[in-house]
Amino acid sequence: MADEIFKALADPTRRTILDELAESSGQTLFEICTRLSMKHRLGISRQAVSQHLAVLEAAGLVESRREGRYKFHTLNPDPLKRITERWTRPDQPESTP
């Protein structure tokens, strides 16, 4: 569980995909491909992005729903929220007033 999450986060392209989904939820594979290419200047194939999405989905960080021939992807930040708590627990985080 935690292993899949950390492994998914280890790749910079996957983190960029999470960034994009955080900014604009419900994107299709092709939309993500276009953004990576245009906005982030990443020369990467569609299949590569598809495989990245599969890794993110296996880790529970991305969820998807199919509608017709479209598949929409959404970010699920929940698994991230407590993932580093095992090392940051004893010091309580300062409250943001």
Added chain:
Amino acid sequence: MADEIFKALADPTRRTILDELAESSGQTLFEICTRLSMKHRLGISRQAVSQHLAVLEAAGLVESRREGRYKFHTLNPDPLKRITERWTRPDQPESTP
């Protein structure tokens, strides 16, 4: 910066090392080796652990001080604290009362 941290966290052995340093601070290389072997049943060489510590230190997650022939390692959890905030920001974390 963030890349080194996520890459460092991607390996389960390194996460176990962080666990051990969180539990008992200021351990030497041999102490960590012994704990990994005894407590976690990890058959791993001293050099492997040394290399893991180097990765963790490069990421800023572990700091070390030398005293004589001993080198003491301590956990630095600071880099972890806000590393996932870019995806969890919009939802403020519920306060722990």
Added chain:
DNA sequence: TTGATAGGCAAGTGGTTACTTGCCTATAGT
């Protein structure tokens, strides 16, 4: 039905990485 669009499956490849083995340096105890 035909063609275009959105996506999936699978094999192959190059680069990275975790780990080992062997040897070397430095500090401390006798």
Added chain:
DNA sequence: ACTATAGGCAAGTAACCACTTGCCTATCAA
């Protein structure tokens, strides 16, 4: 001085991973 302990350096290996290439399926529009 000699030996044991704590650790470092470097080369080699095997497994893993990101990415590509090629082909296939499904949905929609004309």
